[in-house]
Every structure is written in C-alpha cells, then in structure tokens.
Amino acid sequence: MSGWIDEEHRGVRYGLAGVSLVEETSPFQQISVIRSERYGRGLLLDGCWMTAEHQERHYHESLVHPALCGAEAIERILVIGGGDGGTARECLRHNGVSHLDLVEIDGRVIELSREHLPGIGGSAWSDPRFHLTVGDGIAWVAEAADASYDVVLVDGSDPAGPAEGLFNRSFFEHCRRILRPGGVFATQSESPEAFRDVHIAIVKLLREVFHHADPLYGWVPMYPSGWWSWTFAALDSPRYLKARPDRAATIAGGCEIWTPRWQEGGFAAMPAFVERALQQ
C-alpha cells in the first residue's frame, strides 16, 4: 500500500511518502520497515522514526566521532542499542578500534535491519572486531568489569518502552564505572525542542554523574522537530570537545556531515533557553 507513513508527536507529524514492507510485533516493540520515495528504506519502532538509508549519517556521525576522536584510547568500544548497525559501522572506521561489543535487546531489529537496510550496518556485520550480543544492555553494563571500555555509546530510542532504563542515574553510574581512564561516554539526548524537559534533565544528570558533560546540537530531519542532541561525558576533562587531528584525518574524508569544525559548532550552538535552564 502506497501512501504516507507518519510519526505523530504532540500535535505535529513528520511523514514520508512510501510503502510499508514489514509490520510486526516483537516481544519488545512494534517494528515497521518502509520504503520511502525520498530517503530509501526506513525503520520505525513503536511508530517513531529511527533511521533511513539516506538520512542516517546525521545521527551516526554525530554520536560516534566526537567520542572516538576525543577518548585517550579507543581499543575497546561498547555500543548499547544500535541494532541497525550504523553506530558500529562508524566506530569501525577508526583503525584504533580492536574490539566492539554491541548489545541490542531486540534481535528482530537486527535481523530486519540486516535484511532490509543492509547498507546501514555495512561492513560492520562481517568485521572480525565486531561482537554482537542480543540481550539487555542495562544488565550488560551492570555486569561488566570496572574500567573495561574506552568508549561507551548509547544508541537507544526515547526514554519510554525498552529504552527507559538507559536514562537514569544507576545506568549512568555503571557506564562511568566501566570506563577506562581517559574514556568517553555518549548518548543520544533527545530534542531540546520536542523533548525539552527530558533533554535538560539528561544533561543535568550526566553533569552530576560525570565530572564533565556537554550536549552537541545537530539535525535529524525525521526526528521530532529535526533538532536533535547527543551528550558526551568524561571524568578527567571535556576531552570530547576537540577532535584529535590524527584520528579526524583518517575518517573525515568519508563523512557527509561531521568535520572537526562542525563538531565545535555543534557544541557551541546551545540555545539561550537551555543555557539558562542548566544554570539553575
């Protein structure tokens, strides 16, 4: 059936013209795969846009490169969520990565992404450094050894449903505990417009749990309002703010959005109302 596939959020909708390819209910959520005229194939979870073939670079480049260009070492990486494979793909473009654990709770998201959106994970799926676990990321983080990862990335959906536990103090404290010295933590941190209070709460909480935490502002056209954020955190210094030139040089040529300059802009572009809220 051809028509509009929309996500509705608080009296606003964003829709793509296209056709539905898959509609199924996993033990965790409703999963939809569509083919759109504009952005190729796309994925929705519980009716919310997650990604699409020709619009996924914004999200994945923004989450990955400030963290991997800022951490002291990038030998061992943990990705929580990210079942479409895009975050892993961007991480594995960094030669310094020798082991990446991806822990996705919903095996059907992985299977349907590999079948219908194979380009998003790309070569990650067959990379020998890539280690996939279908399981609970919250339990994984709680059970992981102290100081066992250089970078921890949370690529989850909104803080409702299966992703709810990825945005609380206990989870963030475990992420801090399992980071090696000089490590960087990052999570998507919602829209300052469409999820204003949630966004501000995440940044404040990360500033309490880590010594340093800063949001980076960018764009994901298919997410509510198009205005999105990712928040980076570290213990020793805000080392995620500036990209190391050696690592940036190896990946910049393959990026569509990210550059060291773009990254600095994204960290600076905090709107006045968030700056005021964080000072309170």
Add this chain to the structure above:
Amino acid sequence: MSGWIDEEHRGVRYGLAGVSLVEETSPFQQISVIRSERYGRGLLLDGCWMTAEHQERHYHESLVHPALCGAEAIERILVIGGGDGGTARECLRHNGVSHLDLVEIDGRVIELSREHLPGIGGSAWSDPRFHLTVGDGIAWVAEAADASYDVVLVDGSDPAGPAEGLFNRSFFEHCRRILRPGGVFATQSESPEAFRDVHIAIVKLLREVFHHADPLYGWVPMYPSGWWSWTFAALDSPRYLKARPDRAATIAGGCEIWTPRWQEGGFAAMPAFVERALQQ
C-alpha cells in the same frame, strides 16, 4: 474544520494539528492562517509554512542579531519582505536603530498578520522608527541611494513566486551598492538538506558579489527538514561572525535561542558536504 495542515515537499510532509482560520488568494499568492494545537496561530504562503506564534523565534533571532550585532553602525535598516513583522520587531529591540524601512510586496500578508498574529510584529507596528511600504522590494533596492542603509535584511519565501527575484546577482549587487561602509547584508538561504543546490548556489553567489559571505546554520522545525540557514555578507570584513559585546548585552536577555555563543556555533556548524561544495 479540525485536522492536519501539512506542507509537502519532495515526498516529505510536516503537519500541524489545527484548524483553518483564513484561506484567501491575494494578487501574489495563496495565504492561509491556521490555529495549531502546538504552536499557536500560523501562516502559510502557497502552502508553505512561514511562521507560527510559538515557533518564530528561531527564524527571526537568527536572521537579525548576527547582522545587527556585527555592523559598524545600525542607524538605518532595510527589511525586504518580513510582512509578519517579526524581523522588524527583533531589529527594533536594538536601541541604535533610528529608522527601519520594511518593504513587503503583499499588503494582505501584513493585514492578516496584524489581525491574526499580532504578537509576532508586536510593538514594531506602532514604533515611530518603523516605516512600512507595501511595494516591490526589488524596485525599492534598485532605486535606493548609494550607501543609504547600515543593514539590509531579506526575509522572503523560497526562490519561486514573488520571492524569485530576491536571489539573483542583480538584486544582490544593488544590496551591496546601497550598504554604507561597515554595513552587513543578510538573507535567509534555504535548507542545506531540503534545498541543497539552491543553498550552495546562494552562498557562492554572495561570495562573488560581496568580499565576505558565510552561512549560519540553525533550526526552524516547521520548514522542510528543520535544518535552515541564513547567509551574512559584508565588504570590509566578516564582521557578522562575532557579536559586539555592547549590543549583545542589551538584547541577549530577551532572546530564546540566540546568544553570542550560539551564533559562533551556527557559523561553525557547516556540514562536510557543503564545505566540499564551496571549495569547488
């Protein structure tokens, strides 16, 4: 009638739940005024979202303050378009402005904005410094005296229909001619995502006509893709890049989005693909 009011653009739609209040055809365009659940009353021209009461600050603060905080003097301001009054309102918050000409081609846009969206123009409509002309901005610029304005702002719709002539070399050359030394020109310059080629062409053309021209990237959730740009130009130096602290201090407290830091971020946040296109 209650329902969704959508703008469709290349297989993507952005809609607000609400009701239609006015539908009429002026000599220039189709004008729609709606009341939305989420953002208050809104205006569409030829089916494209222009503004809404609770989402207009992004656009107006982004267009106005980098120009008015950068120009050497801000005594005389020209606004082409901007019939909703929001650009004039933000300009007139600067105490240094003594005369503002606003030239809007469609008198019905002004009348309907004053009637249905009075808060967007706000006190501008009754400000003694504000001089309104219903007429052709292209002709106004062609006939204006050399070096007669400190700042020229173009607040027009997409380069089709009545706004088409606001994006060509002849128009930009007149804008350059009528600027005083130390002056700043600024125009909305479309989305780098939804209007990628047009955006890049505008920036390149302004770099040919002026000695300095740089895009600032920000957000207007109701515009296609939510990712928007404004391009600033000057002859003597890129004086629009940094906000003068004295002027910034007088207006920052009343801004929702704009701060000097946000502005620097917006100028830095050029995506990789635009940076490459501008180097060609």
